[in-house]
Every structure is written in structure tokens, then in C-alpha cells.
Amino acid sequence: MRSPFYVRAKSVCCKIRANGGVRGTAPILTLSLLLGASILLLAGCKTATVPPVAAPPVTAPSTSIPGSFPLTISDSRGQTLKIPSAPQHIISLTPSNTEILYAIGAGAQIAADTTACDFPPEAKTIAHIDALSPSIEAIEAKSPDLVIALDTINGKMIEMLDKAGVPVLVVRAKTLEQTYEAISLIGTATGHQAQAEQTVKAMKDRIAVVTQKLASTQGNAQDGQPGRSTPSRVFVMYGDSPIYTTGPDSYISDLIKIAGGVNVVIEPLAGDVISPEKVVELEPDVIICSPELQKKALQMPGWAMGVPAVRNSRFFVTSQGATLERPGPRLAAAAEELAAFLHPEAFAASDTMASHSSSAPSVTTPGSVAPGQPSTHDSPVPTGKP
Amino acid sequence: MPTDMPPTPASETSEETAISRRQLRQARKALSPHGRSGRIFFALTVIFLLVLVVDMWMGEAGVADVVTPRVIGNVLLRHLPFIGSNFAPPSGVRYADAIVWDQRFPRALGAAMIGAMLAMAGVAFQSLLNNPLADPYTVGVSSGSALGAMVVTLLGGTGLLAGFAQPIAAFVTGLGAVTVVYMLARVGGQVSARTFLLSGIIVGTFFWSLIPLMVSLGNRSGIDRRSAILSELLGNLNALGWSKVGLLFVFGTIGAAILWRGSEELDIMALGEESAAYLGVDTEAFKRRVILAGSLLTAAAVSVAGIIAFVGFVVPHMARRLVGANHRVLLPASMLLGGTVLVASEWLSRVYLHSIEIGVVTSILGVPIFCVMLRRNLMQG
Numbered sequence: 001m002r003s004p005f006y007v008r009a010k011s012v013c014c015k016i017r018a019n020g021g022v023r024g025t026a027p028i029l030t031l032s033l034l035l036g037a038s039i040l041l042l043a044g045c046k047t048a049t050v051p052p053v054a055a056p057p058v059t060a061p062s063t064s065i066p067g068s069f070p071l072t073i074s075d076s077r078g079q080t081l082k083i084p085s086a087p088q089h090i091i092s093l094t095p096s097n098t099e100i101l102y103a104i105g106a107g108a109q110i111a112a113d114t115t116a117c118d119f120p121p122e123a124k125t126i127a128h129i130d131a132l133s134p135s136i137e138a139i140e141a142k143s144p145d146l147v148i149a150l151d152t153i154n155g156k157m158i159e160m161l162d163k164a165g166v167p168v169l170v171v172r173a174k175t176l177e178q179t180y181e182a183i184s185l186i187g188t189a190t191g192h193q194a195q196a197e198q199t200v201k202a203m204k205d206r207i208a209v210v211t212q213k214l215a216s217t218q219g220n221a222q223d224g225q226p227g228r229s230t231p232s233r234v235f236v237m238y239g240d241s242p243i244y245t246t247g248p249d250s251y252i253s254d255l256i257k258i259a260g261g262v263n264v265v266i267e268p269l270a271g272d273v274i275s276p277e278k279v280v281e282l283e284p285d286v287i288i289c290s291p292e293l294q295k296k297a298l299q300m301p302g303w304a305m306g307v308p309a310v311r312n313s314r315f316f317v318t319s320q321g322a323t324l325e326r327p328g329p330r331l332a333a334a335a336e337e338l339a340a341f342l343h344p345e346a347f348a349a350s351d352t353m354a355s356h357s358s359s360a361p362s363v364t365t366p367g368s369v370a371p372g373q374p375s376t377h378d379s380p381v382p383t384g385k386p
Numbered sequence: 387m388p389t390d391m392p393p394t395p396a397s398e399t400s401e402e403t404a405i406s407r408r409q410l411r412q413a414r415k416a417l418s419p420h421g422r423s424g425r426i427f428f429a430l431t432v433i434f435l436l437v438l439v440v441d442m443w444m445g446e447a448g449v450a451d452v453v454t455p456r457v458i459g460n461v462l463l464r465h466l467p468f469i470g471s472n473f474a475p476p477s478g479v480r481y482a483d484a485i486v487w488d489q490r491f492p493r494a495l496g497a498a499m500i501g502a503m504l505a506m507a508g509v510a511f512q513s514l515l516n517n518p519l520a521d522p523y524t525v526g527v528s529s530g531s532a533l534g535a536m537v538v539t540l541l542g543g544t545g546l547l548a549g550f551a552q553p554i555a556a557f558v559t560g561l562g563a564v565t566v567v568y569m570l571a572r573v574g575g576q577v578s579a580r581t582f583l584l585s586g587i588i589v590g591t592f593f594w595s596l597i598p599l600m601v602s603l604g605n606r607s608g609i610d611r612r613s614a615i616l617s618e619l620l621g622n623l624n625a626l627g628w629s630k631v632g633l634l635f636v637f638g639t640i641g642a643a644i645l646w647r648g649s650e651e652l653d654i655m656a657l658g659e660e661s662a663a664y665l666g667v668d669t670e671a672f673k674r675r676v677i678l679a680g681s682l683l684t685a686a687a688v689s690v691a692g693i694i695a696f697v698g699f700v701v702p703h704m705a706r707r708l709v710g711a712n713h714r715v716l717l718p719a720s721m722l723l724g725g726t727v728l729v730a731s732e733w734l735s736r737v738y739l740h741s742i743e744i745g746v747v748t749s750i751l752g753v754p755i756f757c758v759m760l761r762r763n764l765m766q767g
Contacts, residue, residue: 127448135741136489137445140481141452155610163627164484242605271606 073188076151076172076181083167086191087146091129091139093157094150096173096326097186098123101148103329104187104195111142119323119330136160148186150327173327176254180204182327199329206332207258210339214260217346232261232342234316235284235309236324240296242273251327252288259339260346261286280306286314286342288324316341423709430708430722434498437726441494441733442486446741453485461486488627496626497732497744498725499634500691503641503683505705505724508698509717510645510680513652514673515582516659518763521699522684525586528695529593530563531556531681531688532618536600538689539614540607549629553637557685563589564681576659577673618692621745623732630690637686642721644679648672649713656711694745696752697724703759727751 070084089111092098098117101110107122116131117123129138134157139147147168149158154170161168169189171182180200187196234256238244246252247268256263264282265274280302287297287309294315297303303310318324322333340347445453457476464470465487476482504522511520522528534555538544543551570585571577597619604615617624645652651672654662663669687694705720731747739747 130740133741135446135449135736137449137453137485140485141445141449141479143452143478143480156613160625164481164488166481166484242602271608271612273606 069191071188073169073185075168075170075185076178077170079170081167081169081189083146083189087144087189089143089145090190091142091144091147092117093129093134093147093154094326095119095123095131096328097148097150097171097182099326099328099330100183100186100199101190103199104183104190104192106186106190106192109190111144112139136164140164140166146189148189174250176251176258176327176331179251179327179331183329203329203332207335210258210335214339214343214346217343232285233264233283234261234286234288234342235264235279235282237287237289237293237297238272240293240300243276243279244272245269245274247272251331252324255324255331255335255338256288258335259342261338261342276300276303279303283307284309285312286316288316288338291317423715426708427719427722430719430726434722434726434729437729437733438494438498441497441729441736442490444733444737445485445490446737449485452479453482457482458486458490462491492628492631493623493626493732494729496631496634496690497623497728499631499638500623500687500694501697501701501724501726501728502721503634503638503687503724504694504698504728505701505720506642506645506717507680507683507687508702508724509705509713509720510652510676510683511698512702513656513711513713514676514680516656517580517583518703520583520586521702522680523693523695523698524583524590525680526563526567526590526593527560527681527684528688528693528698529590529597531560531685532693533563533593533596533600534559534685535689535692536597536604536615536618539611539618540600540603542611544614549633553633553686553689556689557682559593560685560688561678561681563593564677568677575670577670617743618688620743621692621694621748622743623691624741626690634686634690637682641679641683641686642717644675644682645713645717648676648679649717652676652713653711692743692745694728695749696756697728697748700752700755700759701727704755707759 069086070082072080072082074080086109088109090101090106090109091111092101092113095114095117098110098113099119101107102120102123107120110123110126112127112129113123114131114134115128117128127142129135136157139157139161144166147161147166149161149168149170151158151170151172152174158168158170169185171185173179173182180203183196183200184193187193187199236246236252236256238246245265246263247265248263249268253263253265264284279300283306285308287294287307289297297307297310297315300307300310305311309315316338318334318337321330322337323330324334324338443455443458444450457479460473460476461482464473464475464483507527508521511522511525512518514520515525534557535552537559538546538552538555545551547554564586567582567586567589568577570589571581573581601612601615601619604612651662651667654665654667655669655672657665659669662672684698701724702716702720705716705723708723709715709719728744728748731744731751735742735744735747
């Protein structure tokens with residue numbers, strides 16, 4: 001069979017004059033050189049377990065950073081971590097951890113955060129690591145003395161950083177309780193234990209007020225108690241193809257419960273993916289999603305008729321000062337807003353959200369941004385820094 | 387044994403065959419431009435080493451300020467086998483060793499090996515099938531291997547068998563795919579090049595249709611596996627450490643050895659299957675051997691880096707233009723060129739393109755080159 005390929009080979013053959021010594025040693029030599037080089041390198045790499053380079057002398061922690069260093073703590077995955085002195089070059093790999101760091105007054109110790117970190121506003125002014133495809137070189141080049149990661153998001157990066165010998169504090173913040181623990185853990189690791197406890201206490205206080213308010217006006221919001229009306233059925237929506245949601249063991253579920261509703265997703269789903277049909281079957285009264293997703297929800301086939309939330313246009317969006325997307329200090333404000341959305345009667349009866357918000361205990365860390373309130377500080381320098 | 391043909395029954399049968407073989411040997415020598423090949427090899431090696439150095443040298447903006455050439459040189463010196471301990475570590479750059487020695491170096495080396503392996507597989511398939519359109523992708527091996535690698539990722543077995551589970555699964559499914567192709571194309575004990583390619587495309591398409599299924603299942607199995615599957619789909623060198631380099635080395639050496647020993651037969655196959663059979667090549671057995679080697683090379687590359695298109699396609703053509711069709715020269719030239727192309731793509735992607743998946747870069751670079759070569763071939767008639 002004579003294919004075009006043959007013609008090509010033959011034309012080469014004809015063009016070039018026959019000459020001896022084609023089986024020259026050059027290619028073989030090159031090949032063996034390369035192979036030899038790679039064997040050498042492989043042999044070299046086995047013996048090359050050089051101990052990590054000694055840390056450059058960190059400026060001695062001044063007395064204004066409390067906490068007892070050096071300390072050994074165990075992070076959320078149970079890994080013990082030795083922190084020789086108060087970290088001064090922290091890299092935060094998730095927006096939630098960045099918010100926590102600022103809230104507990106460790107903002108000045110952050111060397112870099114991610115491109116997704118937009119709260120508080122000063123988080124946008126420091127160096128960024130790409131949030132979607134973080135490059136490990138970019139992290140290492142900053143010579144961090146502590147990297148703070150979230151186990152649900154940074155899985156692969158944590159593995160790579162561990163391998164490279166970079167100290168990583170992994171926090172888990174799936175539930176509300178774990179979010180409190182994460183704040184405490186970050187506080188301890190950065191030398192801001194007292195402020196962290198204060199932040200957690202402030203959050204708990206605000207949430208307690210919400211619970212109390214709902215209980216006093218209705219007495220029916222708590223599950224297990226018979227009430228005049230059934231609690232609102234809430235569905236959390238993250239994407240549209242596929243639709244991501246949040247199962248029962250999550251901080252959002254906890255907050256929905258606090259705000260006097262129930263998460264319609266009562267069983268954990270594989271990968272938190274749910275089918276549009278299942279949503280219709282669950283009949284949510286309220287959908288929590290971003291404004292962009294609202295349009296998608298309206299266009300979902302069958303939802304306009306089948307889903308009460310879409311039929312009645314009941315979508316919940318948090319304000320600037322609150323968030324349901326990041327397990328951090330702003331969750332308390334989100335709980336207030338969601339409770340007011342689900343039970344306007346409980347909150348309209350006594351006072352407005354605004355006055356309530358200001359009457360609630362807020363974080364008093366000097367210089368840091370109190371959760372739930374837009375920052376008015378133009379020189380955000382926490383006093384914790386020398 | 388297969389390289390330097392011992393007298394086979396075929397050559398004993400007639401005097402004619404013996405004469406043709408002698409003539410062929412001379413013709414084969416003529417396949418490669420003499421005199422040029424030495425210089426071309428020198429140039430290719432220099433360019434390859436240059437690209438390798440540039441790739442290790444440069445980092446993305448922000449990293450380059452910290453990890454300077456001085457730091458890189460220091461790290462490399464300190465990792466030299468005997469004199470390394472005489473040098474002091476660089477001050478101020480805490481993770482220089484991790485960046486240079488544990489990440490950049492193995493990645494550059496692994497990229498070079500993957501490029502070389504894909505190019506070799508491309509040469510093997512093109513020569514074997516006598517078809518310029520053949521490459522690991524069009525004969526169905528790439529998509530088959532990708533499927534196997536993805537299944538292992540999906541089941542969370544990437545760490546099994548000391549990391550060899552994935553390449554072995556990729557090899558098995560890749561070989562399975564190409565076996566189906568082979569069976570489909572086999573008519574009356576013969577496999578024609580044209581039908582082989584056609585059935586390769588059909589089987590490849592079938593495997594491609596299973597890959598979205600993998601992605602969809604990956605969506606449900608957690609964020610880590612999902613991103614791993616996506617990077618396998620687009621080609622990614624991020625996780626290339628020393629262990630992967632070792633793995634590539636093992637598979638690459640075996641595949642290269644098989645092809646190198648069969649290079650004379652590959653030359654003969656270029657004259658057509660019938661002629662090759664007359665000249666004493668057991669064509670069916672040889673085809674199986676080359677397909678095995680090509681699958682081995684492709685499977686290792688795919689399981690480490692995912693699907694990297696066009697390297698196995700364009701590089702053999704470029705190499706053939708440079709050094710001719712003699713496989714003793716063509717194979718090493720393709721290896722060098724393939725390594726150069728992939729390392730250069732890796733460098734472009736990491737330094738300038740925000741670490742975009744490398745398969746995207748090779749496609750962007752490869753398609754225009756292929757178009758130019760296609761036009762040239764058409765013009766030459």
C-alpha cells in the first residue's frame with residue numbers, strides 16, 4: 001500500500017545523496033548522555049533530604065502581642081504544629097480565614113491573602129495569592145511563617161505545602177460550633193487568644209439575642225416544640241449546573257435553625273449536588289442564593305410553578321455586613337438578617353434591625369472591623385502590632 | 387534479537403530477498419541527510435538544555451524577585467552528590483529548596499520526559515501505520531488511558547501500589563482501547579493502516595464520551611477529586627514530583643528500548659507492509675510490539691500529566707523534516723524535540739499564562755504549526 005506518507009519518505013530518500021556513516025554516534029551519544037544525566041539526578045534526589053533552611057530571624061515578638069510562644073498546638077485535622085514565635089508573615093488561603101484574622105486583630109501580621117478576599121476592605125490592599133488556581137511557588141516565595149488553610153477548600157494545596165515543609169494550620173469550619181473553634185484556634189496560633197475569645201463571645205451573644213427574640217414573640221420557632229405555624233422551609237443554592245446545596249451538618253443549616261427555619265435538605269448528599277427535580281419535591285418556601293442565581297432559579301424548568309419560593313419570589317440575600325458564604329465573624333449578622341427575613345413580625349414588633357444591630361454587643365477589638373458593620377476606619381492598624 | 391535480523395526463513399527462501407535487503411540497507415542510510423545530522427543533534431541538544439535552564443530559571447512575577455538565578459544556582463550546587471555540602475544555604479529565602487529542588491527541577495525534567503515519550507509514541511504510530519495523521523490520540527490510546535487514570539482518581543486509589551496504580555490502570559485501558567481498535571481493523575489476518583486509523587477515531591470517540599461521565603461523577607465526589615479529574619482532562623504538570631519522575635523514567639526506558647530495538651523494522655515498514663513482509667519482518671508480531679510500546683509510553687505520560695495534545699502529532703513531523711526518516715536518528719531527534727516543546731510550553735504556561743493547563747498551550751502552539759506543515763505538504767504535492 002502506498003500512502004502519501006510513503007511518497008514523503010521516498011522523496012526525502014531521493015533528494016538526499018546516499019552517503020555512508022549515517023548511523024553516526026551523535027544520536028546514541030546524546031541519548032546515553034541524557035539517560036546518564038537523569039540517572040545521576042535520580043540518585044542525587046534520593047540522598048538529598050536536606051533539612052529545611054533555618055528560619056530567618058523573626059523580629060522578636062513585642063510584648064503587645066500576647067500569648068505564650070513558643071507553643072505547640074494541634075489543628076483541626078489533629079496535626080501538631082510547633083510555632084516558635086508569634087507569626088509575622090501569615091498567608092491566608094481563604095476569605096473566611098482572612099476575615100477571622102482581621103476580626104481578632106491579626107490583620108497586620110498577614111503577608112498575603114487571596115484574590116477572593118474582599119472583606120474587610122483593607123484585605124484588598126495587601127498582596128494576593130490567586131484564589132482559584134493558587135501557585136505553590138507564589139506562596140513559598142513569600143517565606144510565610146504560617147499558612148492558614150480551610151480543609152474543605154485547600155485540600156490539594158495543604159498536601160503540597162506539607163510536603164514542602166511549610167507550616168500549615170488547617171481549620172475546619174463546617175458547622176457553626178466548628179467555626180467558633182476555628183476562630184479560637186487561629187487566635188491561639190497568632191497570639192490573639194483573648195480577642196478571639198471576645199469575637200466568639202460577641203457572635204454567641206448576638207445569636208442568643210436572636211433566639212431569645214424568636215422565642216419570646218412566637219414560642220414556636222424551636223424545633224420539637226409545637227407551634228402555631230410550621231417553620232419556613234429553606235433551600236440553599238450555590239450553582240445552577242449542577243446545583244450545589246448544603247446538607248444538614250453545616251453552619252448554614254445551623255443558622256437557618258437559629259433563624260427559625262429548617263433546611264429542606266435533611267440528608268447529606270454526595271458532593272452536595274442536588275437535582276432540580278429533587279428541589280421541586282422538597283418544596284422550599286425560601287431560597288438562599290446570590291442575586292445572579294435568582295434569575296437562573298426563575299428559569300429552572302418547572303420551578304416557577306412547582307417551587308413555592310420561586311412562585312412567591314422569596315429569595316434571601318445578605319447585606320454587605322453579613323455573609324452566609326464564609327464561616328467567619330459575619331455569620332452572626334447573617335443570622336440576624338435571616339431571622340428578620342423569615343420572621344419579620346418578631347423583629348418589627350420590638351425594634352428595627354438597625355437599632356437592634358447597634359444594641360447588640362459587638363466586637364471591641366480596637367482597630368479591627370466589627371462584624372456586621374461597614375468599616376469606617378480609614379487607618380486600619382490594629383493595636384496588636386508594635 | 388529483532389534488531390539485527392538473524393537469517394529468518396523468509397531470507398533463506400530466495401536469493402532475491404537477500405539482494406533486496408542489501409539494497410534496502412543502503413537506501414535506508416540514504417534516508418537521513420548525512421553530515422547535517424551531527425550538527426542538527428548538537429543544535430537540538432543545546433536548545434533543549436537552554437530551554438530546560440530557562441524553565442528552571444524563571445518564575446512568575448513576584449516569585450522571580452525572591453527566587454533569583456543566584457538562589458537557584460545555590461540550590462542546584464548544594465544538591466550535587468559529593469561537593470554539595472560545601473555550600474551554605476541561601477539566606478532570606480526560606481523555601482528555596484522546596485521551590486527549586488522539589489518542584490521546579492522535577493517538573494522541568496518530567497515535562498521533558500513526557501514530551502520525549504509522547505513524541506516517541508507519535509513516531510511509532512506514524513511509521514507503523516504509514517500514516518502522517520496517526521498519533522497516540524487518533525489511534526485511541528490517549529483517551530483510553532485518560533479514562534483509566536480518571537477511574538483510579540475517582541475511586542481515590544492514586545496512592546496505591548506506590549503510585550503505580552494509576553499508570554498501570556491507564557496502560558491497561560489504553561491497551562484495551564487500542565486492542566479493540568486492532569480487532570475492529572483486522573480483516574483476514576491483516577490490519578490496514580487506513581481502517582486502523584478510522585476505527586481508532588471511533589473507539590477514541592467512544593472513550594471520550596465516557597469522560598464527561600467521569601467529570602460528572604467527579605462533581606459528586608468532593609472538590610479535590612473533581613479538580614484532579616479536570617486537570618487530567620486538560621493536561622497539567624502541577625503535581626509532578628520526584629516520584630513521578632521515577633515512574634516516567636521506568637515506563638519511558640522500557641518503551642524507548644522496545645522502539646529502539648525495532649527501529650530497523652520501523653524503517654522497513656515505511657516501505658509498505660507487503661515489502662516488509664517479503665523482507666522477513668514478522669509484521670503482525672512487530673505491530674503488536676510497537677503498539678504495546680506506544681501504549682506504554684502514552685499511558686505513563688497521560689497518567690502523570692493528563693491529556694497533552696499535539697506533541698505526539700507535530701513533533702515527529704518536525705523531526706522528520708530535520709533529520710529524515712531513519713529511525714535510529716529520528717527517534718532520538720523526536721525525543722529531544724518533544725522534550726524541548728513540552729518544557730517550553732510548561733515555561734510559557736507557568737511564567738506568563740497564570741499556570742494555565744499545559745494541554746491548552748500545546749494545542750494553541752501545535753495547531754498553527756500543523757496547519758503550516760499541512761499546507762507545505764499539499765503544495766509540494
